[in-house]
Amino acid sequence: MHYYMFFFFFSAPSFSQRLFCICMFMLPLQVHLYAQQAYTISGTLRDASNGETLIAANVRLSDGVSGTMTNEYGIYSLTTASDTVQVSFSYIGMNTVVKRFFLSKDTVINVELEAGVSIQEVVVQAGSNQEKVDATQMGMDEISAKEAKQIVAVFGEVDILKVLQLKPGVQSGSEGSSGIFVRGGAADQNHFVLDEAPVYNPSHLFGFFSTFNADAIKNVKLYKAGFPAQYGGKLSSVIDIRMREGNQKDFNISGGLGLISSRLTVEGPIVKDKGAFILSGRRTYVDIFTSALNEANKNNEDWAKIPDYSFYDINLKANYTLGPNDRLFLSGYFGRDVFLFKTDDLNFNFEWGNAAATLRWNHTISPKLFLNTAFTFSDYLYQIKNKFDDFDLSLGSGIRDINIKTDFSWFPSAKHAIKFGFNGIYHYFSVGRFSAGNGSDLSFEAGSDFHALELGGYFSDEWTISKRFKLNSGLRISAFNNAGTFYWTAEPRLALKYSVHPQVSLKASYARMAQYLHLVSTSGASLPTDVWYPSNERVKPQLSDLVSAGVSIAIGRDFYISGEGYYKWMQQQIDFKDGANLFVNNELDKEFIFGKGYSYGGEIYLEKKNGMVRGWIGYTLSWTWREFEQINNGQPYHPKHDRRHDISVVVLWDIPWARKKFPLTLSANWIYGTGNATSLPTGRYISSDVIGQNAFQFVPIYTERGSFRLPDYHRLDLGLVWTLFPQSKKRFTSDLTFSVYNVYNRRNAFFMYIDAIYPEDNNNSSTQVPERFEAKTVSLFPIIPTVTWNFKW
């Protein structure tokens, strides 16, 4: 086998094929290398206050070298030689627990960590930065909902995706949008996973808020490079969102009143210390005010009726411990946006939203082998129902997934952490379902349905070669079948870490990703009317190859610095012909054009997670290109989300002199970004046309795509969290969060256009020549002060 791979390595024609050979060579080699006598310490880490498992908590041996982190289910496993061992368990904001004992057999230690009395007294995670330095994983950011809640948000709506936008390498599509663009990838190349179920359109209000209610979220991990082999399906990032599990100890009600929405969460034990549930919901109430205004002005002829808009979402999760080795989880999400506009003649109803559900079984086969099996359901749809006089029009699209997946985590020795598993997804696509008619002589229907199957299997090994070298090699095989068209892709993954010093490591990674589902969107942003479309004979899978290299440095226990450079190649990128008909078209794929993309850049990240002053500074320098034969005369161009410089500064400060009676936490964000690439017409000509709506109508001439820039973007946000009566012994607690978004009222551009200015005395612009043209930017958010009241009982 090895000789064969050796020969194939040198004869392989491409770089990626050679990497594939390296992975195949190393996998079997690693598995049987170590067989020394050792025992395993394993267990679960929980929050003592509510029994919830802790993700990414640190478990370290006193030798200063060996350690691990809890996985997404709060489980850890650490194998070491038989000896007297001292193990410390730590998590941010919680007191560290240290256990000392003689390890003479496999040992299960479940630990509950208690919250520190105050930030200063907490023994913070001295090892956390060290874990980051020691890990092979690069290009990963992690945010807890607790951290996200301290960061200022527009309208006071805590949005975990907008916090991710403050990390280097992650860009928002436009002002206020929760859509993310990772290292030059497009909006549809992010894999959003909520408790293992994919979420296809993770936004409310046309992209301005994410669907993820921070009250129901525990933790978010963003992978932008070095993708672990268990993830696949999208090219540019994985956003793995884990919901809270509910309080196993006590019943709680919490919630908040904000400027545009209210939230309520109920949680409690099903059986104390064995199971819990959490039910969390939120709803906007702008439509209540607009309805009242419309009703109050119904007899006012000058009143321009305001459309009613609202969104709501509900998260539910329950878990139950079946026994020492088994735990069952059921989680669900349902959210809808509703846009209504009713007049005497018109009834316009636009609804869209996601539904997701997961049934998951965690099973500990042995202290070294864990099994997680999940059955997930996911659904996204939008539907427009329009009634104008006697005409009915309906338009909708959607995607529905049913997925079964099984993942194994195996820790055969202190040197190896092996993961393997497989999954199968049934996809159903409803594309451009359109009907129109007046119930008698006019009737028209269009639309297509597709059924597809996506399969994936993977194997990876994190191999600690020596104190300095660690290698994570893996291989994912993915396959896709749609109406007899079959594709498969070998996706090698490789990550290498070399410690040049205990607190300094050099890292490099390579990942190939394949994407079989494509978002039909001309907007460059993510809109609810965008349609997911499967690969078929004409539409081949998108592929990306990402190489990155960097350095990680832990400075003391408080500071962490990383620097990474990357280059990403993207094949089979999709855009659309000019004038493509994307809505009522049974052969939508004939409107597609195919090209390639590439992006490259560097990121620097400085983080301080501990102490009274916390936060981070991120800087990204990047270039993003697309190249299509039919666009821009075949020349490379910058897509809208190309941004040369991007700086984010986030500071949280627990004000010391206000601490005891009136604890105050001040937060500040400052964001700077080069303006997005945009296209403007450079020339014009007059056209008479046959119909002649305007004898002097101007036809704009676009010569080059993405050759202009919007003005640079920058903004300062300030926030203040004021905990009310913190020394009260009562069960009821609350806080007021004051925030000011865009403090210096910067008019950041949402988009730019050229306006024709007509003479003031002109009363018929259809027959007059404009006085002049002006370039204008349109902004969305001025300075926005907000107060939010949060409570817990």
Next chain:
Amino acid sequence: MKNILLYILILFGLLACEDMETVVEIELPPVEKELVIECYLEPGQPFRLLLTETKDFFGDLDACPFVRNATVVLSYNGQKDTLEEAAFFNNNCDPNDIIPYGFIPFINQDSTRFYNYGSTQLCPLDYQTTFSIEVWDTNGRYATASTLLIPPSDIYNFVVDSNSSGKFYALLSTLDDIATEDYYRMVLHKTSLTKRNNTNSIPVARRPKFDRTLDDGGVFAGNQVTTASNYRFESGDTLIGTVYHISKAYHDYLESVDDAQSANNSPFGQPAVVKSNIVGGQGIFAFLSYDRDTLLIP
């Protein structure tokens, strides 16, 4: 302290109500000045052509866009017809006026559009011949294009129907030949095709009630291409329905012009390049092959 807080909140409120549009200074690079030909052939009608040139977007809006003293030759069936320029009494294209003083343009039969080059020759009804246009101007620019006449597609159905409120909608349809790839433009006018304009000598067409460019991708009842208006007409209204049977080149031109015009004002629009069939310039050279009917709503 309370007063200060109140003042701050009021200030924030006022700021939030500000206009969110900002005029920005931006430099657009100059574009190559290309010839723009707009020429529609109609069997039985004299040849007419509008010859202008492209301008910088921020260029002088008053500057006359007409190209003067060009040689315009229309060729068909072995014949060559040179189009004469419309009369400019001051023999100049006034750089300070988009419609120069003394300009007497050619007007089409419907008085809906004007041209600055024309001929007395009538366009023949000939489906076999390729019609070509060639333009040379005094600056050495050259543009050419060619087109073919396609037969009109008759109006199959032009009817109105009312709802309970007594408002009427209009339906206009034609029959599509499913064996060929066809394109249509369907237009509905109310009252007349043109309207008087006291402030301008240039003819002005009346804004249509609908103007839709269609392909044969979406057909009703087997082979009907149909479009309909909203319920917006009343008893006594006169409706004029026109079905243009257009070439692919003309269809693509109309669609791309529409895309280019809408891209400018939309944050989600993509810029579109106008698809012209003029080689060496911009614009369109096409036949107008149509069927038109008038309907009085009873």
